[in-house]
Amino acid sequence: MRVRFAPSPTGYLHIGGLRTALYNWLLARKSGGVFILRIEDTDRSRFVGDAEQDIVDSLQWAGLDVDEGPQTGSYRQSERTDLYDAALTRLLDAGRAYVAFDTPAEIEEMRVRLATDANPNPRYDWSTRSHMKNSLTLSANEVAARISGGEPYVIRLRVEPGSDVVFTDLVRGEVSFRTDEVDDQILRKSDGLPTYHLANVVDDHDMQISHVVRGEEWLSSTPKHVLLYDAFGWDVPHMAHLPLILSPTGGKLSKRNAERQGIPVFVKEYRAAGYEPEALLNYLALLGWHPPGEQEIFSLQGLTDAFSLDRVGQSGVQFDKDKLAWFNGQHLRGMTPEAIAGGQMEALRAAYGDVSQDRAVEAATLMHERMAFASDLVAFDYLFRAPETWDEAAVKKRWKDDSPGLVTAYREALAALPDWTAESLESCLRSTAEQHGAGAGRLIHPVRLAVSGVSHGPGLFDLLVYLGRDATCERLQTAVRALA
Ligand code: GLU
Numbered sequence: 001m002r003v004r005f006a007p008s009p010t011g012y013l014h015i016g017g018l019r020t021a022l023y024n025w026l027l028a029r030k031s032g033g034v035f036i037l038r039i040e041d042t043d044r045s046r047f048v049g050d051a052e053q054d055i056v057d058s059l060q061w062a063g064l065d066v067d068e069g070p071q072t073g074s075y076r077q078s079e080r081t082d083l084y085d086a087a088l089t090r091l092l093d094a095g096r097a098y099v100a101f102d103t104p105a106e107i108e109e110m111r112v113r114l115a116t117d118a119n120p121n122p123r124y125d126w127s128t129r130s131h132m133k134n135s136l137t138l139s140a141n142e143v144a145a146r147i148s149g150g151e152p153y154v155i156r157l158r159v160e161p162g163s164d165v166v167f168t169d170l171v172r173g174e175v176s177f178r179t180d181e182v183d184d185q186i187l188r189k190s191d192g193l194p195t196y197h198l199a200n201v202v203d204d205h206d207m208q209i210s211h212v213v214r215g216e217e218w219l220s221s222t223p224k225h226v227l228l229y230d231a232f233g234w235d236v237p238h239m240a241h242l243p244l245i246l247s248p249t250g251g252k253l254s255k256r257n258a259e260r261q262g263i264p265v266f267v268k269e270y271r272a273a274g275y276e277p278e279a280l281l282n283y284l285a286l287l288g289w290h291p292p293g294e295q296e297i298f299s300l301q302g303l304t305d306a307f308s309l310d311r312v313g314q315s316g317v318q319f320d321k322d323k324l325a326w327f328n329g330q331h332l333r334g335m336t337p338e339a340i341a342g343g344q345m346e347a348l349r350a351a352y353g354d355v356s357q358d359r360a361v362e363a364a365t366l367m368h369e370r371m372a373f374a375s376d377l378v379a380f381d382y383l384f385r386a387p388e389t390w391d392e393a394a395v396k397k398r399w400k401d402d403s404p405g406l407v408t409a410y411r412e413a414l415a416a417l418p419d420w421t422a423e424s425l426e427s428c429l430r431s432t433a434e435q436h437g438a439g440a441g442r443l444i445h446p447v448r449l450a451v452s453g454v455s456h457g458p459g460l461f462d463l464l465v466y467l468g469r470d471a472t473c474e475r476l477q478t479a480v481r482a483l484a
Helices: 015-031 051-062 081-093 104-113 140-148 196-206 216-232 255-260 267-272 277-285 300-306 321-333 337-342 345-352 357-370 392-398 403-415 422-435 441-452 460-482
Strands: 002-005 034-037 097-100 154-157 164-169 173-178 186-188 211-215 238-242
Touching: 002 015, 002 211, 015 034, 015 051, 015 211, 015 238, 015 267, 015 277, 015 300, 034 051, 051 267, 051 277, 081 097, 081 154, 081 186, 081 196, 081 216, 154 216, 164 216, 164 238, 173 216, 186 196, 196 216, 211 216, 216 238, 267 277, 277 300, 277 321, 321 357, 337 345, 337 357, 345 357, 357 460, 392 441, 403 422, 403 441, 403 460, 422 441, 422 460, 441 460
Parallel strands: 002 034, 211 238
Antiparallel strands: 097 154, 154 186, 164 173
C-alpha cells in the first residue's frame, strides 16, 4: 500500500487535513506500506510561504511520520514540472488534449452566445469546442504562429461524449457518470503550470500510489481524473472519499463558520491550547470511522491495529469541541504523571523558577484526575508557591469569625503531629474541630482557602501531604494574619 497526503500550501494545516493525513498514515502503518507527503504547490496565486513548514511541523507534532516527502526527494509539484510537460506532450501527440487560445472574456461571451433552452449554461466541452479558438478549429500553422508569437494559451483534455465511466469508491461504492457531463478541463494553465487535476494524476501514477484517500470535496474531481488515467492508458488507483466534517450547526465546517462558533480549525491552535496529539488524533479518527466494538479511547498504536476503510461511513460527521476536550481528559488519565510533568518542565520553570522534576511529578500525581490539559499543571500556582491573595468570594463565604482561632489551633496541633500522612492530618483536623465544638467543615474550608487561596482543588489532606509540614504551617499562619 502506497498512500499519500497531498496538501496544497495555501494555508496552515487544518483539522480536516490532519484527519485525511491520519487515515492515510494508519493505512500505511497497518499494512507495512509507505506514507508519502506531497506538496501540491502549483497554484501560485494562493501560495502561502510558511504553510509547508506548518504542515511538516504539525504532522511531526501529531506523530505522523513521513516515509517519502520534500525531506527525502522531489515531492513538491513545483519541482516536477518536466514530468507534467512530458505528460502533456504525450496527450497532445495522441490527440487526447488540445491547445486553446480563448481569453476569459471570450469564454464568458461564448456562455451567452451558445446558451440554448436545453443547455442554458454551456461549458467548454465537446458541444462548444468547435466554436472556439483552439487547435481543433485552427490550422496547425496558425497554432504554431500564435504560440511562437507569445499568445497565452492553455491545454485542455479532450473529453468525448457518449460513454459511461464507472469507478468503485471504497467508501461510497460504485460511482458512475456520463462523459457528456464532463467539461474539457484545463490541464496546463496560461502561466505554464499544470492544474491540480493533471499534476495530481501524473504524480499519483509516478509515485505508484495504490490508494487515493481524500476528502469528499474531491469526489467531483474524480471523474476528470479517471478520464485522465484513461487518456494516459494508466490504471486508476483505488479511491476512497472521506465524509465531510460538519459544523455543530450543520453545513461544512468552514474556517469562517468554525470561527464564528469559537472552534479553532488549525492544528497549530490545538497544539498551542495544550491538546495531547494522541487525543486529537483519536477524536479525528472517530470523525468518519466507526470502531468495531464499544471502545472509543485509542492510542495511535490501537488505532493502527483497529482501523480499516470498510468502517468509514459516507455521511458527514459533526465536529464537537466538548467531546474533543473529553477525549483529551481521557488521554491525560492514561498518561503517567512522569509523562505529564515531563512535558511541562519548561513552562513550570519559566513560571516558578527552580522546580525539580520530582516535585513536578508529585504535583501531577496530585492533580491527575482534575486536569483537562497537561498545561493545567502550570495554572495551579499554589502547588509551586504560597498564595499572596485569597479569592474574595471564597473568603466571604468560608472565612468566618471563628476561622482564625480554629485554623491557629489546627496549625499548633499540626506542628506537633508525629507523622505527616493524609490519615493523621484528617484525624487531627476532626479532633481539633471537636475540641472547639465545631463541625469539621468549619475547619476544612478555611484551611483549604488559607493554603491555596481558592475554594476548590484536590483532596485537602493529600494537598497538605504534598505541601509538607513547614509550608502548610507557614501558609496557615500567613493567611490568619492577612485575612484578619
Ligand atoms: N491538493 C489537494 C488538497 O489540497 C489534494 C487533493 C487530493 O488528495 O487529491 O487537498
